[in-house]
Amino acid sequence: MAESPSPLLADRFAPRPEFGRTDHLLVDADPTTTWKSLRELDLTELRGGLAAFAVWFRDVPERWRARSEGGARERTRLTWNDLDAGTDWMILGENPGQEIALGAVGKFWRPVVKWVPCEPRDFPDFTEPGYGKVVWSFTAHPYGERRTLVSSEIRVTLTDPRAWLNFRRYWRISTPALSVISRAVLRTVKHKAETGGIRS
Template identity: 35%
Template sequence: MSADSTFDPVGGALLLDSALPEFGFSRLECLALAAAPPVAYEAARELDLLTLDAPLLNAAIWARGLPDRLRGRPIPTPPSMRVADLFDAPGGAWEDQPWVALGESPGRELVFGAVGKPWQASIEWRRVEPEEFASFDEVGWAKMAAAFVVHPYGIRRSLLTYEARTACTDPESTARFGHYWTLVSAGVGVVLRGTLRAVREAAEEHARDARSDVPPDR
């Protein structure tokens, strides 16, 4: 299936459209938050992905440490992998990971992606730098891009979307990913929704704390 760029009611193309405008597979989940857009955005940015059950991320971490495991060397585990660190400190916990920051619109959108072969029993990853991601077309790979986008919704509320897109670089890879996607698409939806709930919990807690700090009118 092919898809057009996501319609954005706020106006203008998404950064995700620049990173991966044409794609064959996608999943989008949305959740309403009882928190203003700036609070929702900050909660998404501060999310620690190591606290979530995210199979592709966990597989990437495991695969990157495989050479050392085979040599019997200890594999250090980073204390955290915050979304913010991917954008602010790429030389830290994210340095040896295939995931890269693809763009940020402060207060509105965070985009990141990776290139790999997720249909393999042991996923093979290919580190592609952000400036090369959009044009990368080497045969045999799947390009995966994801984005958090915050939309205003009424008064002191937000809608947060989490979209994951995949485009493959040749027909054979597309067919292989298609078989894989048939098996995992529902599970990816579960992961996306769980991630959104984690962001909502953090954002709404922050909003409640902010309201409790406001002194009552006299």
């Protein structure tokens, strides 16, 4: 009798998403090497000029606000742990070697996002009207004997109908940039895993 598939972290934190997208990429490296590349990823090193532009453009309003308040500091590194420690994003959970899930709560459709501080344990039950909850998860699974399938999945859940309408408009505009960033993350993981460009 076949074993039941183990649940994804994304299923725990966003079981019924209203918006989402998934990207996959085949890596010519074993799962251990690929996971190390994924876990140590530095988002400031994303491969592809369009990805860098998409990240920069999305941050323009907040950069401008920080500039008016005394200057914005350019990041020299941005790992998953850096996101968790220094931004409104959080690591919701991790299955070492297989999956990591990040999340955030806010009004993403605003020019300057209104974030809501939230702990991972409170994320599934957050229902305050007017907000969205986003889960961004990554998985690495064996594909044959020596390769790995890496996946990036974005799931968004809204807390009320008005938030849903607001986000739907934003989703239509932002999807191209999100797809560029998502695929750039996977390409960077692939490149580092296949070329040995990861820390020992």
